[in-house]
Amino acid sequence: MVSESTFVRIVRASAWYDLIVSAPFATPWTFAWLHQALNALAGALGIGTLPDFAPEHLLMANLMGSVVCVWSVLRLRQTSVALGRYDAAARWLFAAWQAYAVLSGGTLLVVPFLVVEMGFGLLQSMPVGSVPGRTGTRAARAG
Known part of the structure; x- marks a missing residue:
């Protein structure tokens, strides 16, 4: 389990x-x-x-880049656990398609990106809650 503040930092780093x-x-x-x-x-x-990329391939790359940039800025400006969960789902989808591309004969240049997608996907899929020993008021912790 990870604290909410740590989780939010992970979401921000991934953005x-x-x-x-x-x-x-x-x-x-x-x-x-x-x-x-x-x-x-x-x-x-x-x-x-x-x-080489045909104009249609270039269009898809540009659309993906544009949407991911907007999604990144949203997560930086309104960082939350909920957006981190949506991002985890997106990362698992991206990782699936990256793995499919590599297994279908695509370039191995994709593998480092696949590893990062899976890493952030795992981190943003972790349970979020209070960390033992850090709950309650100071007085309750002191008592």
Whole structure:
């Protein structure tokens, strides 16, 4: 079990992570830069190259990046246990599709993102409550 204040910090950290990672997907220009950088990384790691993106693929990447950025800002501005739970559900869905992509022959560059999705998914799925020894008033704890 994790305290509500710790859980809220986890939700906020996951929102910052999402904002930083997803922002390059949000526009055609930043995605072109990201695609080139990831392609260079894949080549340097010896795991092949990324396919070229058709306009429809680019549209889907930009939509995903835009929506995730907005969702991230919402979680930063109105951080709550409820939003953390919704985010956990979204992370499990993202992790499922990332695992499916890798198992279907997609690039191994997805694996680090899959690990992070699963990590934040686990953390945001944890029970939230009071931490033993930290409940009640000071007087009750002292007595």
